[in-house]
Amino acid sequence: MRAFRVVVIGGGATGIGILRDLSMRGVTAVLLEQGGLAYGTSSRFHGLLHSGARYAVSDVEAARECIEENAVLRRIGRHCVEKSEGLFVLTAEDDEAYVRPWLEACAEAGITTEAVAPDEARRLEPALSPEIRQVFRVPDGGIDGFRLVWHNAMSARRHGGQVRTCHKVTGIESANGRVTAVEVCDTLKKETYRLACEYVVNAAGPWSGEIARMAGQTVDITPDRGTLLAFNHRFTSHIVNRLHESADGDIFVPHGSITILGTTSARAKNPADTTPAPEEVLRLLSLGEPLFPAVREYRILRAFAGNRPLYTPPDHDAGRSASRNFVIVDHEKDGLAGFVSIFGGKLTTYRLMAEKMTDLVCGRLGVATPCRTAEVPLAEQPSEEMLARAARRLPAHRTQLVAERLGDQFADIVGGLEKSGGSDLLCECELVTRAEVELAAGDEATHFLHDIRFRTRLGMGTCQGSYCSLRAMGALTEIGAPFAADAQAALRLFLQERWRGLRPVMWGAQVQEIELGRAIYGSTLNLNGGDDETD
Amino acid sequence: MTDIAQPDRCIVCTTCTVMCPVAKNCLDFLGPRMIGPAHQRFRLLGMGEDESLHYCSNCKNCDISCPCDVPVSTFIMRARAEASREKPPKFRDWILAHGELLACWLRFIPAVFKNFGMGFAPVRLLLHALGIARQAPLPAFAAQTFRRKFKSLSQPQNLPRQVVLFPGCFVDIYEPESGLDIVAVLNRAGYEAITPEGFVCCGLPLVANGFWQNARQNARRNLEELARWTDRGLPVLTACPSCALMFGKDYAEYFPDLLPRNLSPVLVDVCEFLTGCMERGELSAPDVAPGAATTGDDHILYHAPCHLRALGAGLPGLELLRLIPGLRAEYADSGCCGISGSYGFKKDKYAIGMRVGSALFSAMRQSDAKLCASECGTCRVQMRHGGGKQTLHPVSILRRWLDGK
Numbered sequence: 051m052r053a054f055r056v057v058v059i060g061g062g063a064t065g066i067g068i069l070r071d072l073s074m075r076g077v078t079a080v081l082l083e084q085g086g087l088a089y090g091t092s093s094r095f096h097g098l099l100h101s102g103a104r105y106a107v108s109d110v111e112a113a114r115e116c117i118e119e120n121a122v123l124r125r126i127g128r129h130c131v132e133k134s135e136g137l138f139v140l141t142a143e144d145d146e147a148y149v150r151p152w153l154e155a156c157a158e159a160g161i162t163t164e165a166v167a168p169d170e171a172r173r174l175e176p177a178l179s180p181e182i183r184q185v186f187r188v189p190d191g192g193i194d195g196f197r198l199v200w201h202n203a204m205s206a207r208r209h210g211g212q213v214r215t216c217h218k219v220t221g222i223e224s225a226n227g228r229v230t231a232v233e234v235c236d237t238l239k240k241e242t243y244r245l246a247c248e249y250v251v252n253a254a255g256p257w258s259g260e261i262a263r264m265a266g267q268t269v270d271i272t273p274d275r276g277t278l279l280a281f282n283h284r285f286t287s288h289i290v291n292r293l294h295e296s297a298d299g300d301i302f303v304p305h306g307s308i309t310i311l312g313t314t315s316a317r318a319k320n321p322a323d324t325t326p327a328p329e330e331v332l333r334l335l336s337l338g339e340p341l342f343p344a345v346r347e348y349r350i351l352r353a354f355a356g357n358r359p360l361y362t363p364p365d366h367d368a369g370r371s372a373s374r375n376f377v378i379v380d381h382e383k384d385g386l387a388g389f390v391s392i393f394g395g396k397l398t399t400y401r402l403m404a405e406k407m408t409d410l411v412c413g414r415l416g417v418a419t420p421c422r423t424a425e426v427p428l429a430e431q432p433s434e435e436m437l438a439r440a441a442r443r444l445p446a447h448r449t450q451l452v453a454e455r456l457g458d459q460f461a462d463i464v465g466g467l468e469k470s471g472g473s474d475l476l477c478e479c480e481l482v483t484r485a486e487v488e489l490a491a492g493d494e495a496t497h498f499l500h501d502i503r504f505r506t507r508l509g510m511g512t513c514q515g516s517y518c519s520l521r522a523m524g525a526l527t528e529i530g531a532p533f534a535a536d537a538q539a540a541l542r543l544f545l546q547e548r549w550r551g552l553r554p555v556m557w558g559a560q561v562q563e564i565e566l567g568r569a570i571y572g573s574t575l576n577l578n579g580g581d582d583e584t585d
Numbered sequence: 586m587t588d589i590a591q592p593d594r595c596i597v598c599t600t601c602t603v604m605c606p607v608a609k610n611c612l613d614f615l616g617p618r619m620i621g622p623a624h625q626r627f628r629l630l631g632m633g634e635d636e637s638l639h640y641c642s643n644c645k646n647c648d649i650s651c652p653c654d655v656p657v658s659t660f661i662m663r664a665r666a667e668a669s670r671e672k673p674p675k676f677r678d679w680i681l682a683h684g685e686l687l688a689c690w691l692r693f694i695p696a697v698f699k700n701f702g703m704g705f706a707p708v709r710l711l712l713h714a715l716g717i718a719r720q721a722p723l724p725a726f727a728a729q730t731f732r733r734k735f736k737s738l739s740q741p742q743n744l745p746r747q748v749v750l751f752p753g754c755f756v757d758i759y760e761p762e763s764g765l766d767i768v769a770v771l772n773r774a775g776y777e778a779i780t781p782e783g784f785v786c787c788g789l790p791l792v793a794n795g796f797w798q799n800a801r802q803n804a805r806r807n808l809e810e811l812a813r814w815t816d817r818g819l820p821v822l823t824a825c826p827s828c829a830l831m832f833g834k835d836y837a838e839y840f841p842d843l844l845p846r847n848l849s850p851v852l853v854d855v856c857e858f859l860t861g862c863m864e865r866g867e868l869s870a871p872d873v874a875p876g877a878a879t880t881g882d883d884h885i886l887y888h889a890p891c892h893l894r895a896l897g898a899g900l901p902g903l904e905l906l907r908l909i910p911g912l913r914a915e916y917a918d919s920g921c922c923g924i925s926g927s928y929g930f931k932k933d934k935y936a937i938g939m940r941v942g943s944a945l946f947s948a949m950r951q952s953d954a955k956l957c958a959s960e961c962g963t964c965r966v967q968m969r970h971g972g973g974k975q976t977l978h979p980v981s982i983l984r985r986w987l988d989g990k
């Protein structure tokens with residue numbers, strides 16, 4: 051007996067988008083993710099909802115896809131999109147000759163550009179360099195990858211889709227040139243089992259090569275590593291791009307309370323190679339200076355890296371020249387029916403990628419229901435009544451924040467707050483309440499503090515988890531959250547991951563912050579279990 | 586050039602919140618770290634203010650305690666200024682912020698009526714209705730301001746040196762005697778005092794109550810006036826630590842564009858100046874006052890105003906008292922008195938202020954000292970109110986000893 055017709059591998063934007071689309075079309079489907087939701091590239095990216103202007107000159111087709119999907123996401127994903135505009139800035143170091151072809155290419159792709167006088171741009175963004183020469187406004191936006199993935203997951207579930215996290219695919223079985231089942235390991239229970247299905251969708255991002263190999267197939271992808279810097283505050287409220295041929299370190303994206311500078315591009319050792327190096331950090335800082343001359347004075351919260359699942363057919367180079375377009379491979383042509391892979395593309399185009407992939411699978415399964423993901427919002431807007439009820443429990447300025455974070459679970463939180471309270475802040479840097487932490491902890495896809503972090507931003511602010519992780523563990527132990535059983539181990543895991551991003555940026559105020567954290571956990575709480583000194 | 590609006594220096598150690606007297610005594614207040622640098626990150630995102638912003642008393646214990654030199658109270662005062670643009674402060678706050686202006690208007694009313702007015706029950710009821718606590722020790726307007734009294738004062742002829750005195754509003758409006766004490770002691774040290782008409786209120790009460798633009802105008806006038814005197818090489822003294830803090834530190838953080846060459850304009854603490862006079866031999870320490878030992882007046886309990894500590898230049902008032910032979914000056918070391926300018930007068934803040942000051946009040950009660958001292962005028966008001974003991978400016982005490990009283 052088959053419980054599901056389709057198995058989707060990979061809980062990033064692409065996979066979860068496909069799960070939602072399949073579920074909305076009435077196809078029974080389950081998504082398997084080796085870690086937690088958005089543990090892959092979809093949380094290790096720049097957060098830019100591309101207007102396409104960056105690709106206009108090099109790849110007009112990719113640019114067109116971006117601007118179209120940009121408009122769609124503003125419509126269906128209002129909770130996840132930050133409507134900051136983008137500025138393309140010709141700095142003292144950029145070639146003026148690039149401006150005309152860029153403007154023409156944008157026009158061709160359907161991307162509106164509007165000239166802004168440099169003085170006006172500096173009034174809008176006082177931190178910009180006084181030496182900027184030309185500025186254009188484009189419809190770039192910000193997008194929250196964590197939230198996007200989670201809201202897709204909640205929507206998929208409402209339509210019957212299932213999400214299994216901490217489920218690592220270990221094999222793909224076939225008979226007579228057809229996929230029959232997937233072998234999967236529940237890494238928490240340490241149990242391996244088979245899931246019979248008709249179709250397997252490989253949406254494992256930079257890992258999709260490995261998944262294909264399990265099925266005896268190959269796909270042409272190269273994991274391409276990009277490093278990013280998150281700064282402690284929002285020194286720009288516009289997305290600021292350098293107006294030149296795409297290169298490293300040329301975009302600043304304001305993202306909630308922080309600003310992100312990126313990226314680099316280099317071949318990754320493997321898909322999990324995401325530990326940034328101090329040299330990359332220093333390089334990014336100097337690359338950022340032509341736009342924001344004071345960039346070295348701003349405090350870096352952390353560095354992080356992600357791997358692009360870049361499509362590199364044999365005759366192509368990897369890196370910046372590789373296509374940003376997405377690719378769907380139907381492995382039936384290579385002798386394995388029921389196995390399809392999707393990779394490349396961008397987070398901005400995740401929905402379109404999902405639509406195309408779901409069209410293909412539905413066609414094969416004989417399902418004629420059309421795609422509706424471009425029309426149906428990921429989450430409902432909260433009602434006035436609900437907002438008013440929330441405002442009685444939460445400070446006014448925080449109500450909207452919570453509503454956006456939680457999407458369709460907003461009503462649950464309001465109900466919870468009314469019943470049992472919990473409006474006290476566990477994470478003060480990112481304003482996360484106890485009620486939100488408890489709600490996130492109760493989700494069946496939550497197994498670690500990280501999942502709560504992605505869901506709520508707990509631990510993502512100035513202190514990088516030093517205070518809130520302890521408080522959260524306390525609250526979770528109290529309500530008996532399953533993973534809180536070994537609170538010490540859970541805490542250590544969380545802090546180590548936080549510190550992984552701090553190690554490459556140990557200077558200035560950040561090093562003081564780290565020392566404080568070390569003192570709290572290493573000395574006061576003796577988390578590492580050092581011996582009693584009096585012995 | 587680091588922008589003052591950046592929250593980056595804060596390492597979230599929460600020391601400021603632990604040291605904030607208001608946070609300790611009012612659970613509704615989120616505290617300095619949250620309302621200051623933490624919320625700053627969300628202000629940059631366009632998020633509205635936390636409702637508890639108004640609880641901050643601007644006592645600046647957060648700034649004093651921060652190990653990272655974060656301008657915590659400046660974040661808060663700037664936020665209050667922004668919030669006041671959208672929602673203008675209450676009339677009550679206007680009254681409390683504009684003491685100088687009120688005094689100016691009241692000049693034409695005979696003193697008996699003024700004093701009668703402030704202590705008069707129906708008036709207090711009216712003020713209470715406006716939001717000024719009925720129990721609060723609102724000081725009475727003096728019959729004549731210090732500046733008017735000063736004009737008719739004849740200082741000794743042929744004094745060899747000159748100094749400028751910035752009295753501060755409190756001394757000017759409510760306690761001119763303290764000002765006269767200072768002039769008398771300066772004269773004795775060989776200084777003729779000048780109190781120019783050009784100076785106005787330093788603006789600190791305006792900032793604390795959300796009148797940012799008025800404060801800015803005052804800052805501009807004061808800086809111009811200050812330059813006139815310092816250009817002539819004359820030191821400008823003040824008896825009020827809050828005025829000294831506003832000039833020496835806050836102007837630079839609030840209105841950096843008004844400062845010439847980023848230089849901090851300095852008002853010299855009058856106690857520090859007089860200590861110098863003694864060291865230079867311009868002023869000889871008084872003899873032991875006759876009879877003091879038997880009446881118990883030889884023991885003084887000294888309270889250091891928060892704004893004096895925020896200046897970070899020691900405790901010159903206490904030092905001065907300790908230079909008086911035969912006088913035992915004890916340091917109360919009990920934190921904030923709770924008044925913070927006009928904060929403790931407000932109906933919704935009075936109880937908080939009294940709780941904040943309770944440690945000092947009990948120190949005053951437990952001490953053998955009959956007389957207390959503090960440089961700040963409103964601290965003195967609050968100390969008399971909460972601690973029940975006479976409290977004077979250290980220079981007033983010095984004068985009594987010099988005069989053998």
Ligand SMILES: Cc1cc2nc3c(=O)[nH]c(=O)nc-3n(C[C@H](O)[C@H](O)[C@H](O)COP(=O)(O)OP(=O)(O)OC[C@H]3O[C@@H](n4cnc5c(N)ncnc54)[C@H](O)[C@@H]3O)c2cc1C
Binds near residue numbers: 062065085257
């Ligand atoms: C540095 C950088 C910056 C970027 N910036 C932007 C940007 O600003 N805007 C934009 O639109 N795009 C950006 N991108 C591109 C975008 O992030 C990716 O295209 C997108 O996130 C890919 O999503 P995905 O779901 O395909 O892959 P992923 O998010 O990586 O998801 C794949 C998932 O598969 C899981 N998986 C792997 N193996 C297994 C297994 N055996 N069993 C079960 N699960 C498995 C992984 O754990 C992972 O969660 C950026 C990329 C990088 C690297």
Ligand code: SF4
Binds near residue numbers: 607644
């Ligand atoms: S100024 Fe005083 S009351 Fe205001 S936050 Fe700082 S310590 Fe607290």
Ligand code: SF4
Binds near residue numbers: 594599601622
């Ligand atoms: S403002 Fe200063 S004292 Fe307060 S938490 Fe930050 S670093 Fe610590």
